[in-house]
Amino acid sequence: MILLILLGISLFSAIILAFIGDRKYAPEINIFGSAATFAAGVALALEVHFHGPIVAGGKFFFVDAFSVYLAVLTSFVSMTTAIFSRRYMRWERKHGRVGHWGMRFYHAMFQLFIFAMLLALLTNNVGVLWIAMELATLSTVLLVSLYRTPSAIEAAWKYFILCGVGIALALFGTVLLYFAAEKVLGEGGEALLWTNLNEVSGKLEPTVLSLAFVFLMVGYGTKVGLVPLHNWLPDAHSEGPTPISAVLSGLLLNIALYALVRCKVLVDGATHSHKAGYIMMGFGLLSILVAAFSLLRQKDIKRMFAYSSIEHMGIATFAFGLGGPIATFGALLHMLVHSLTKSSIFFTAGHASQMHGTQEMDKIGGLIRGNPLVGWGLVAGVMAIVGMPPFGVFTSEFLILTAAMKDAPFLAPFLLLGLGVAFAALFRRVQPMIAGEVPESQSPIKAAHIPVILHMALVFVIGLYMPDFLAKWFNTAVELLK
């Protein structure tokens, strides 16, 4: 029941907002819908926390510790993004960057996107997971091209084509998975359910599953933004409206990684080897290094942080590939803190570009004097994302690094190199933007502060003290992913 409410709210809000999208109170309804979704998400989490995993709706839904923590995170970040987008999109509307129909479309698709992501997390069916991932892509494609500029359309087209191709390959992988599962579980829908697959994973045909994993890795890996399949990501993040960059970076990448990790567990069970893990480690490490060095060359603020997202998804993928309790715990924590930190950075970066009328970093300056909360928000976000203590990203990166030194000592230096380069690159770029005098081109704006403060406070708290319930969730999830 709670599952239907959780999914229903966002779908219902999408329909309502399609009708009233540009009215004065539409952003408030958007916030209200997202907040209700978050409340339902928390209720679901409590249910799972006290009564264990839920299988419901004729086995259609399946929620365990791994998916419920991502569901709460997804609904939370979409709520804060809705709060942020109220002021941000009003400014954009006032300055004519987006019109009446654009606003309607934006609000409706924002909620549909949340629905698709929650469906991907809560479903028990590998096929439905695929459908939800595709729906999440389709609902955001036209949001990336919302401003209708040639670059925005180019970015959206790239996003559409590359993710479309990627996800098609993932479907082929799903077909192969179904083929292997059908042999053990018999025909019909039962053979595509996680709950059934996990029970029999030892009996699945290893050769077919290895082949399936290659397709799933390339397919979902495109969505995670792993190098060399990452080309769509910086474009889509830099050209779309900032709230969309925040949810793409903070949420969609996580969901794609979730799908990949679920598949990896099955493949590991079938092949009794670490083959899938090695593939993920390879992709992860390559992403970290390529993204870190690309960071050095960026001129566009949102594009730079998009590359930083690639780097961090690489870290999480590497850690999941590494396996073992510490690395997996670190990876789960990393997904959480990266999502909170990166969306907060996008909020401040979005306001910074509104203040200067450009996303070029050379033209942005004096943020701390111009708007202290935006300036300090950006400082805190960047400090957190490069892995400075006491923020949560430090904790997760430290765990992952420790595990890497123990299990793959020859790879740890590369990991450190990537982190070091990213650290230097981000600081070199961010320092001139926050310090100094206010440039003449800067104009004051009404910024949305609550989301930034909320996110950074959470990342700060998690870095200092891990709440019991969170540790319990993660430990249960680590058991599941063993």
Place this chain on the structure above:
Amino acid sequence: MNIVAQINSILAALILLTAFGLLVQRRIYGLLHLFAWQGLFLSISTAVVGFVAGAHHLYISSVLTLALKVILLPYILHLLILRLQIRKEIDAVVNIPTTMLIGIAIVIFSYYLTAPVRELSTLMTRSTLAVALATVMLGLLMMITRRHAVTQIIGFLAMENGLFFAATSATYGMPLVVELGVALDILIAAFIFGIFFFQIRTAFDSLDVDQMARLKEED
């Protein structure tokens, strides 16, 4: 039984043939016709497999393919081409003979890749899985070698055809809820690229995707 397997193999061959046709056809209406034919072969093949295997949900899948891939999508594309007044296609990046050779290599590679699956399968359709994978890969090749937005979309849809064919030949079709969901996604995608064509046309004055080269890493 044997005859049915042969009929299915012939249909698989025809699907592969249309995939190669799509790869080399230059005229845009020719592409549209080939795409519709491919959908028709796929639909017949699905129905035949459904009949022999007694898998009745495949009839629904077959009708869905017929309605979507043979009638609705080509019709929408036809309307779009008329509205956008596209006359001829632009040259591909790679010339025809090279494309064909790459295509042949892809088919051989697909047979190699699916060998373990063929050995394990007991279904009569098992030999066509390689053709299905080849169709997917050829669609991908088409998207890479062509620089026109409409052609790229036809390549994308041909890939989807290959995926449906893979589902029928490897497993007698995915569960119905999945097939319906995939069909719905394709339908939404169709509306999106329809909107896209107009946006691209307005922003770039043509549907040549080579013009989209603003977003690059500058040095």
